[in-house]
Amino acid sequence: MSPLPLPGAGAGAERSDAAAESVYQELLERVGEANPRPRIEPVRRLAELAGSPQLSFPVIQVAGTNGKTSTSRAIESLLRAYGLRTGLFTSPHLVDFSERFQIDGEPISGEALASAWDELRAPLAVADAELAESGQGPITFFEALAVLAFSAFADAPVEVGVIEVGMGGEWDATNIVDAQVAVFTPIGLDHTEFLGPDIASIARTKAGIVKDGATVVTADQDPDALAEIEAAAAEHGATLVVQGRDFRLVEDRLAVGGRQIDVVGLSGRAYPPAYVPLFGSHQAQNAALAIAAVEAFFGADRPLPGEVLDEGLGQLTSPGRLQLIGTDPIVYVDAAHNPHGAAALVRAVEESFQFEELALVVGILGEKDAAGVLAALAPIAHRVTLTRVDSPRSADPSDLLSVAAESIPDTPIEIADSLPEALDEARAWAARAEGRAVLVAGSVVLAGEAIEFARAEGWGTK
Known part of the structure; x- marks a missing residue:
C-alpha cells in the first residue's frame, strides 16, 4: 500500500480535519475512555476480525503514571x-483528534484515518453482535x-510502533500487542478506583504488559512498584534493565530552552552531552529512559x-508540557493532573524560570x-483562579475553593465561570507588573x- 498522506493546507486540510472529526464523533457514541472495562x-x-493488524509491526509499549507521553514521543x-518509519499512538489528545x-512524527491525515475506520466498521458490527449475544x-x-490505530499503522505501513498504554496495563486495550520492549515510567497513585488503592496494586496491573x-x-x-515489575519479568523470562543500575543519567544541566544531559547507556557507553529542548529535570529522566x-x-x-x-532528541517536542502559548503577557500551559505530575511541574518551573x-x-x-x-x-x-474544565x-470550582484555601494558604484565590474568563483575569493581572506570568x-x-x-485569540505562538 502507498504511504499515508500527511496533512495538507487550505481546503484540503479542512476536508482532512472534517474526516477525522467525523470518525471522532462516531467513536464518541461508544462508552467513553474515562470508563474502561477491565477486559481484553x-x-x-x-483485532482478529480486522486481520490482527497489531501483529504486522514490532512494538515498544510504554506504561506508567507520569511521563508516558513525553517518553513515548522521545x-x-x-x-x-x-x-525507521514510525507509528506513535498516545492518549488523550489536546486539541485535534488526529x-x-x-x-513519521506528523498527525495522520483525516482521509487515511477515515479509510481505516471504514475498514473497521464490519469487524465492529460483528464484535458488538457477539458481545450482545453473550450479555456483554x-x-x-x-x-x-x-x-x-493498529489498523492505520498497518496500512501506512510503519516499521515500528510506539504504543502508549491508556490506563493500567494488563487489561488495557493496547495490550493485545506483542511488544518486544516494555517500558515503565515512574508509577504512582492515580486512577485508584480502577487500578487499586496502593502503588503495589497499580504496578501489578501495569506490569501486565510484559510479554514472554x-x-x-x-x-x-518506588520499591513496591519495582518489586511487581521484577516479578512480572521473572514470570515471563524477560530481561530487566533498571535506571540507575543498568543505565543512568549521569548529569543533567540547565540549558537555554531545555536541558543538556550526559547518559550512560545499556552497553556501558558514555554518550557525548546531548541537548533536550524540554523544561524540567523530569524530562531529562524521560530522555534517558527513551x-x-x-x-x-x-x-x-x-x-x-x-x-x-542529537537529531532524535534535538527535534523532540512534547505539546502540553510547559508549552508556551502566549508572550504578552507570558502564558504557559501544562497537563499535570495528579500530585506527582504537579510536583514535577513545580520543580521544572523553579529550575527553568525566574518569574517574580x-x-x-x-x-x-x-x-x-x-x-x-x-x-x-x-x-x-x-x-x-479556579475554573471549570470543559x-x-x-x-465545581466552588467546591474546590475550600480545598484550595487549605492547600494554598495566604494566597488570593478567585473563581471564574469559564477558562476564557479565568485567562482574561489572570493575563490582566500579569500585565500590570514586570516579572509576572500565567500558568x-x-x-x-x-x-x-x-x-x-x-x-483562536492569536496570541502569537504555534
Whole structure:
C-alpha cells in the first residue's frame, strides 16, 4: 500500500480535519475512555476480525503514571532519526483528534484515518453482535480506538510502533500487542478506583504488559512498584534493565530552552552531552529512559550513533508540557493532573524560570486528587483562579475553593465561570507588573482548551 498522506493546507486540510472529526464523533457514541472495562478478549477478537493488524509491526509499549507521553514521543523521535518509519499512538489528545495517531512524527491525515475506520466498521458490527449475544457491553471508545490505530499503522505501513498504554496495563486495550520492549515510567497513585488503592496494586496491573522473552526497561521506581515489575519479568523470562543500575543519567544541566544531559547507556557507553529542548529535570529522566528503550529495541550491545541521538532528541517536542502559548503577557500551559505530575511541574518551573510572581489557572476533574494537586502547586502560586474544565467530569470550582484555601494558604484565590474568563483575569493581572506570568494546569482537557483558545485569540505562538 502507498504511504499515508500527511496533512495538507487550505481546503484540503479542512476536508482532512472534517474526516477525522467525523470518525471522532462516531467513536464518541461508544462508552467513553474515562470508563474502561477491565477486559481484553473482546479487543483481541475485534483485532482478529480486522486481520490482527497489531501483529504486522514490532512494538515498544510504554506504561506508567507520569511521563508516558513525553517518553513515548522521545522514543519515537529517536527511532525516526534512525531512519525507521514510525507509528506513535498516545492518549488523550489536546486539541485535534488526529494527534493521537502519528505517522513519521506528523498527525495522520483525516482521509487515511477515515479509510481505516471504514475498514473497521464490519469487524465492529460483528464484535458488538457477539458481545450482545453473550450479555456483554459493546466495544468501547478506547477499545475501538486502539484497534483503529493498529489498523492505520498497518496500512501506512510503519516499521515500528510506539504504543502508549491508556490506563493500567494488563487489561488495557493496547495490550493485545506483542511488544518486544516494555517500558515503565515512574508509577504512582492515580486512577485508584480502577487500578487499586496502593502503588503495589497499580504496578501489578501495569506490569501486565510484559510479554514472554521481552526486554523490560524501567525508570527508577518506588520499591513496591519495582518489586511487581521484577516479578512480572521473572514470570515471563524477560530481561530487566533498571535506571540507575543498568543505565543512568549521569548529569543533567540547565540549558537555554531545555536541558543538556550526559547518559550512560545499556552497553556501558558514555554518550557525548546531548541537548533536550524540554523544561524540567523530569524530562531529562524521560530522555534517558527513551535512550535505553531504543537501545533495547536494537540490542543492548549496540549504542545509538551520535547523530541519531542529537537529531532524535534535538527535534523532540512534547505539546502540553510547559508549552508556551502566549508572550504578552507570558502564558504557559501544562497537563499535570495528579500530585506527582504537579510536583514535577513545580520543580521544572523553579529550575527553568525566574518569574517574580505567577498566576495559576487551575481546573481539575472530579475524580482526581484535587487537594494533592493544589498542595503540590502551592510553592509557585502567587495568585490562583479556579475554573471549570470543559467536561461533565469537571470538579465545581466552588467546591474546590475550600480545598484550595487549605492547600494554598495566604494566597488570593478567585473563581471564574469559564477558562476564557479565568485567562482574561489572570493575563490582566500579569500585565500590570514586570516579572509576572500565567500558568494553566490541573487537567489534560484544560490544557487543550487553553491551547485552542490561545490559537483562536492569536496570541502569537504555534
